[in-house]
Amino acid sequence: TEPSKTEPSKTEPSKTEPKTEPKIQTELKTQTEQPKTPKSPLHVFNQEHVHAFHEAGHEFQEKYVGSREDRSKHTFYDDKIIGSHVKFYNTLPCVALATVDKNEDIWCTFVSADPTKKTIMDASEKEGVTFPGLDKVSIKGDPVFEGIESGQPLGLCGINFAERRRSRVNGVSHVSKDGSVKLGLPLLSFGECPQYITEFNWKFKPEESRKTPTVTSDSKLSQSQINLISDSTTFFLGTAAEETGAEVSHRGGQRGFVRVISDDTLIWPDFPGNKQVRSLANIYKNGKAGLWFADMEDPTGTVLQITGSARMIWNNTEEGKEEFEKIQKMAVTEDVVHLPPNFNWILVKIKKVVQRTDALTVVFDPRDHFIDLHVVKIEEETTDIKSFYLEKIPKASDTKHTEQEKHHLEQPIPGQYLTCFVYPPKYIYKVDKSSNKSTARKPLDRAYTISGFTDRSYRVSIKKEAKGMVSSYFCTEVSVGDVIQSREPQGHFTLANNPEKPPKSIVFISAGIGITPCVAILDHAVKVYSEKKSKPTIYWIHGTRTTSTLPKVLWPEVQNNLQTYRKNGGKTVQLVQYSRELPKTDAETPEYDRIGKGRVTSEVLEPFFSKEKIMEDVENTEVYVCGPSAFMTQLCNTTLKAFPHVHTETFGPSAAPREDGKVGEVDVKDAPPPATVPVVTQASCACVIS
Numbered sequence: 107t108e109p110s111k112t113e114p115s116k117t118e119p120s121k122t123e124p125k126t127e128p129k130i131q132t133e134l135k136t137q138t139e140q141p142k143t144p145k146s147p148l149h150v151f152n153q154e155h156v157h158a159f160h161e162a163g164h165e166f167q168e169k170y171v172g173s174r175e176d177r178s179k180h181t182f183y184d185d186k187i188i189g190s191h192v193k194f195y196n197t198l199p200c201v202a203l204a205t206v207d208k209n210e211d212i213w214c215t216f217v218s219a220d221p222t223k224k225t226i227m228d229a230s231e232k233e234g235v236t237f238p239g240l241d242k243v244s245i246k247g248d249p250v251f252e253g254i255e256s257g258q259p260l261g262l263c264g265i266n267f268a269e270r271r272r273s274r275v276n277g278v279s280h281v282s283k284d285g286s287v288k289l290g291l292p293l294l295s296f297g298e299c300p301q302y303i304t305e306f307n308w309k310f311k312p313e314e315s316r317k318t319p320t321v322t323s324d325s326k327l328s329q330s331q332i333n334l335i336s337d338s339t340t341f342f343l344g345t346a347a348e349e350t351g352a353e354v355s356h357r358g359g360q361r362g363f364v365r366v367i368s369d370d371t372l373i374w375p376d377f378p379g380n381k382q383v384r385s386l387a388n389i390y391k392n393g394k395a396g397l398w399f400a401d402m403e404d405p406t407g408t409v410l411q412i413t414g415s416a417r418m419i420w421n422n423t424e425e426g427k428e429e430f431e432k433i434q435k436m437a438v439t440e441d442v443v444h445l446p447p448n449f450n451w452i453l454v455k456i457k458k459v460v461q462r463t464d465a466l467t468v469v470f471d472p473r474d475h476f477i478d479l480h481v482v483k484i485e486e487e488t489t490d491i492k493s494f495y496l497e498k499i500p501k502a503s504d505t506k507h508t509e510q511e512k513h514h515l516e517q518p519i520p521g522q523y524l525t526c527f528v529y530p531p532k533y534i535y536k537v538d539k540s541s542n543k544s545t546a547r548k549p550l551d552r553a554y555t556i557s558g559f560t561d562r563s564y565r566v567s568i569k570k571e572a573k574g575m576v577s578s579y580f581c582t583e584v585s586v587g588d589v590i591q592s593r594e595p596q597g598h599f600t601l602a603n604n605p606e607k608p609p610k611s612i613v614f615i616s617a618g619i620g621i622t623p624c625v626a627i628l629d630h631a632v633k634v635y636s637e638k639k640s641k642p643t644i645y646w647i648h649g650t651r652t653t654s655t656l657p658k659v660l661w662p663e664v665q666n667n668l669q670t671y672r673k674n675g676g677k678t679v680q681l682v683q684y685s686r687e688l689p690k691t692d693a694e695t696p697e698y699d700r701i702g703k704g705r706v707t708s709e710v711l712e713p714f715f716s717k718e719k720i721m722e723d724v725e726n727t728e729v730y731v732c733g734p735s736a737f738m739t740q741l742c743n744t745t746l747k748a749f750p751h752v753h754t755e756t757f758g759p760s761a762a763p764r765e766d767g768k769v770g771e772v773d774v775k776d777a778p779p780p781a782t783v784p785v786v787t788q789a790s791c792a793c794v795i796s
Contacts, residue, residue: 148392149206151259151278151351156294158183160349163387170383186232187295191273195229195264199308199468201237202263203289204344204354204396205250205279211413211457212396213249214344214354217241218467221310227264234277234290235262241467247321249411249460256281259351260289263342267306267470273297276351294350302358302377306340306402306470317464324459326369331410331461335364335372335399336439339551344396345388345416355385361550364399366439370456373419373433375449386452389416395454400466407466414457421450476527477515479590482563487657491619492581493557493567496524496590513562518595520630521623521755523553524566525593530579552576555622555755556595557660558629564595567660569619599623599755601630602728608635609642609751610726615741617649617706620733623755624648625660627730632667636674642728643677644668645718649706649733651686672698681714706737708744715745724749731755 146152159167164174187195195201204214219226223239245251260279265272275295280288327335335341339361346352357374364374376386389395395416400409419433420426430451479496486492500512527549558565570581584590602609612631616624628646635641646668650656668678683702695701702710715721729746731738732755746752 146348148210148346148348148394149208149259150257151348152257153349153351154292155185156276156292156351157349158294158296159384160347160387160391162391163347163350163384166387166390167383170386175382184295185293187229187234187275187293189231191264191295191297192229192231194266194271194273195227195235197225198264198266199224199226199310200265200466201226202265202342202354202356202398203250204261204342204346204352205254205258206346206352207249207253207258210394211249212344212346212352212394213411213413214342214396214398215245215248215250215411216342216398216400216409216466217245217248217250221313221467234280234288234293235275236286236288238286243316243318244407244465244467246319247460247462248465249413251287254279254281254287259346260287261344261346261351261353262289263354263356265303265356267303267308267340270303272303272356274353274355276353278351298356303340303356308468308470310468311407311466316467319462319464322461325456327366327456327459328369331459332366332369332438334401334408334410335366337361337401338364338399340402342398343385344398345385345392346394347388347391350384350388353384353388360552362439365434365437367433367436367453368438370414371453372456373451373453375451376418377449386418389418389452393417395452397454402470404469406463407469408461408463409465411460411462412454412456412458414455416452416454419451419453426450476591476593479564479592481584481586481588481590484584484586485659487567487659488655490570490581491567491657492570493565493657493659494580494584494590496564496566496592497562499589515559515562515564516594517561518556518559518564519597519600520626521555521600522595522597523555523623524564524595525551525553526566527551527591528576528579530575531583550576553596555597555626557622557625558663567619567622567657597755599627599730599732599753601627601634602751602753603634607726608638608640609728610723611643611645611720611728613645613647613720613727613729615647615706615711615729615731615733617733617737618655620731620737620755621648621657621660621664623732624730625664628664628667632671632676635676636671641671641674641676643679643718644671645720646678646680647683647706647711647714648681649683649685649737652684653687653689668698679718681710683710706733706741708741711741711745721748725751727751729753 159175167174200216200218202214202216204212206212217226217237218241219239220241226237226239227235228238229235256279258279260277262275262277263272264274273296275289275293277289277291277293280290282288340356340358341364342354343357344352344354359375359377364372366372393415395414397412398409399412400407419430421430433451433453478499480499481494482497483495484492485495498513498515500509528551529549554566554568556564557567568577568580571577614624614628628644631644646664668680671678677698679698679700681700681702683704683706685703685705688701688703704710720727727749729749729752731741731746731752738754742752742754
């Protein structure tokens with residue numbers, strides 16, 4: 107997609123002529139919901155307590171997840187900041203904040219500490235949060251701090267990117283005579299899961315590179331601002347409601363998950379999370395939002411702060427699908443990440459954008475501890491799946507270790523993934539048509555499951571997807587000898603091994619390329635339980651099209667592991683579902699090896715589980731599920747709802763949502779300048795489809 111020729115901006119002069127807006131863009135503007143008029147001023151918090159939910163939010167929950175949330179059922183909400191959160195906040199160098207100004211506009215920011223003070227906050231269990239370490243130079247022109255007064259709603263999100271931890275507080279601003287700000291009573295404090303957090307390491311900028319921020323503003327995005335947003339893997343979202351106050355939440359995904367539609371419109375997908383939907387409920391009620399973007403790796407510390415109207419595009423309705431299809435065609439940024447078609451989307455119409463350079467005292471680096479790997483072997487598993495064997499390239503500066511130690515790789519927990527950084531040749535440079543200038547891009551980041559490993563090599567198995575830029579690059583262009591950059595193994599989709607109480611049954615359910623982490627976890631389970639007296643029954647259930655789509659290397663490994671387990675006294679039962687063509691054989695299959703026609707669905711699983719009596723002891727059954735999101739959602743919302751121990755991994759930046767709100771582990775990802783050969787990054791899921 108060619109970059110749009112935007113109108114000249116105050117922040118970045120341009121010689122291009124003003125763009126004639128196509129009819130479809132006008133239609134989009136008329137469709138955009140206008141913010142609903144709040145019953146009381148949004149910028150003044152006058153409630154006795156900070157509520158967890160509001161009535162409009164309950165309405166939204168019913169529409170979105172089918173039921174209302176009750177605070178009394180959630181122990182993580184508190185009217186004070188508990189001790190563990192106090193300790194967490196008081197170690198952070200940065201914090202995200204959101205408030206509402208006198209114009210009823212919502213603003214969001216991410217501010218950092220004075221390097222001489224190291225940390226930014228002083229949190230107290232009952233009093234709230236002060237910011238004695240705040241770098242006051244870097245907040246020049248920040249809409250959150252400009253004109254802030256006591257009594258305004260103020261929300262906080264403390265986040266540690268390196269450890270993938272975050273927690274939030276909603277409260278009220280208290281401004282002292284010297285201008286210092288406190289987030290005070292009343293409070294609502296609560297923790298959050300690490301889902302979708304891109305892992306960044308950070309360091310303070312050198313003193314000599316710090317400057318007073320340069321501030322500009324406009325009502326439209328310049329081309330450089332469009333580029334910054336489309337390259338982002340992280341942003342913060344500010345929302346507000348009269349009863350719950352202002353709050354700020356983190357949003358993360360693969361590079362390109364935020365799409366710029368025009369110079370005043372952007373959208374991003376609503377990745378599945380818990381059933382609280384707090385930010386979306388606020389948008390539903392007031393139709394307002396504030397956003398904060400930054401080039402996290404840019405030493406200049408350029409940030410964008412946006413305020414505007416917001417609404418949901420419901421992709422589960424015909425009207426919503428039709429609108430989204432129109433919007434997609436209008437996008438001025440490239441579709442570099444392939445997302446499942448069933449996501450809802452949030453659309454923001456920009457009212458004002460503020461750009462501030464040198465607005466951070468820290469620089470974040472997602473590749474701080476990357477390793478160089480070179481491809482030593484490639485095996486073709488099927489016509490569209492290849493396995494890549496990667497070995498470590500020792501650093502030239504390493505003179506302290508033996509040759510064996512230099513080549514030794516961090517051993518993953520079976521089921522984990524590698525975060526890789528890649529530069530597909532067609533992607534390396536971006537050309538601005540208006541100026542004919544080329545600029546180097548940041549790498550695309552993807553994560554692939556480690557399907558096998560030794561102390562000197564990793565194996566990742568990758569399926570080529572039709573719309574997958576990175577998977578196509580791997581499967582068509584990467585060859586033996588090429589160099590890949592990666593982070594150390596990560597992920598939580600691993601064997602739940604409780605030596606004190608082994609499970610009665612272990613059930614693996616996979617489809618397509620979802621087999622890769624299950625192969626690794628099965629191998630681990632066989633090694634762990636073959637030596638134990640009490641051996642769980644292992645059930646292996648896999649869906650494929652035909653025998654030709656079974657991986658040539660991975661599938662024999664599965665069969666060998668199942669056979670080994672039986673030889674060691676364990677019981678296994680295998681069910682393979684062929685959606686297109688059953689294998690042609692006259693041989694009678696043993697009872698432990700069954701086949702069926704059709705996809706793996708609840709209609710297939712329920713009679714299988716009934717025959718095997720698995721449903722009789724769901725408490726002592728561990729279930730591992732991996733495959734396409736539609737496949738997993740269908741199973742998690744039907745047959746698997748009865749199981750309390752379901753571990754999931756899905757394709758792309760989303761978890762498999764269950765109607766009861768439980769979500770499986772997820773993990774997605776980020777990298778350096780173009781190498782002479784390939785390179786590979788971190789966010790929120792292990793098997794990706796692009």
